[in-house]
Amino acid sequence: MASYSDKVIDHYSNPRNVGSFEKDEDGVGTGIVGAPECGDVMKLQLKISDEGVVEDARFKTFGCGSAIASSSYVTELVKGKSVDEVMGIKNSVIVEELSLPPVKIHCSVLAEDAIKAAVKDWQSRRPGSKETDAA
């Protein structure tokens, strides 16, 4: 457990977009991934416009510094991107940005899963949505 990268420390100390949207807010997709027994649970919420563009994001994470940083970074990464672009985000982008060591790569994988889960949830809630398992 050598020292963390400056970016991980920054996200940990000043996490971006912490919190939750209002329960009945429109256009929000929520993804909850991980498990308490594994030591990692991420909740990611994406507010997506009708045109399919991510307008805003919120996160809450139970996990180590790298997990918190990964999900915090994701909330910045997704803003302004289309649903397609967001679904194409790979964990390697997170690993590189945060300089995650091998033992922490799984945190970035979970963050990627969280994005997909949030998008799926948003798609399933859209009125008249015919899409089911797009991922």
Place this chain on the structure above:
Amino acid sequence: MSGGRRRIYMDNHATTPMDPRVLEAMMPWFTERFGNAASRNHAFGWEAEEAVDRAREQVARLIGGKAKEVVWLSGATESDNLAIKGVLEFYKDKGRHVITATTEHKAVLDTCKALERKGLARVTYLPVDRTGRIDPEQVRQAIADDTVLVSIMFANNEIGTIQPIAEIGRIAKERGVLFHTDATQGFGKLPIDVDAMGIDLLSATGHKIYGPKGCGVLWVRSRGPRVRLTAQMDGGGHERGMRSGTLNVPGIVGIGAAAEIARAEMAAEAARVGAMRDRLQAKLEAELDEIYLNGHPTERLPGNLNLSFAYIEGESMLMGLNGSSKGDHPAIAVSSGSACTSATLEPSYVLKALGVGDELAHTSIRFGLGRFNTNEEVDQVADRVISEVKRLRDLSPLYEMAKEGVDLKTYFAGASH
């Protein structure tokens, strides 16, 4: 990384700072009186040997044993290895069964596993109860005709639980089985009487009692019964043939000095350190909900406090405490049973053995108070922990869900990765 930041050390189970008095006692033995204690033919050797024998006295007095029964080696790990492997090898015609516990230090567990792999031992790993205590009755029931050794640690390094050593010693004596205790955490902190407690072998090390690293002890009973063992380190027959190798005279002088200080100050120190630990626990419990004590509430090392903080993860807490994160708060050194803090991503096996569940293992923090901590430090640590826990709970989806009444066990049933 810690730069000019203030540091508070509260991880005294991992190691301890050397007491300046110990360092002072050791100093002459490096450059002035540097003889090899085995040099029989000149004053350099004689004075080194005298110093070593004085240290034997100091260590023996701390545990109620005889000076000549003390064997010097490199640490508690080597001591555990010698006790278990040495006894098993010597008494192999009597049997090869060893009884130990699931919460022992790796120095004991890995040694047992190595012997099992080589077909040299059959090992029973006794479970512990929810507070980490061994049931002496289970020891009695586990003893078989081919049992040669029971090995149970005096007090646990993670959760602080003190074992019922005297009862176990009595049972081992009744059945004619040797009793070894890894007393690394108890030595110098709790009263030990090897005769009253029926102990036949005892392992200890200097660096947990404000002495030097790299020097340890195996105490081996010489009468009632006379304990024999096969040396694991050959080469000259030092230490009555039990452990060859030139003695680390400065280290030995250090352990002796540390032992003498411990004996003189033990009662007062236990009271003072225990009061600091209680103060820390009280402050945290007053401000935070859903925190749980791991280990026995009363039969525990005076300086140990192991708490699980529900809904937040241990490594993220350490990051907030240890000076990695931004801010000018002091860098606080503690440790955690979380998987994320271990190289293997396995949560603490000791906490697992308590049956607390992986989730609480991930949220655990171990505070180890010691001789050089102060009430000011306790207050600063308490404030910092409280603020970090609150901050991390605001960040935690689990805390939010729990407050909303979601049953987390049901919600996450079947989830894993």
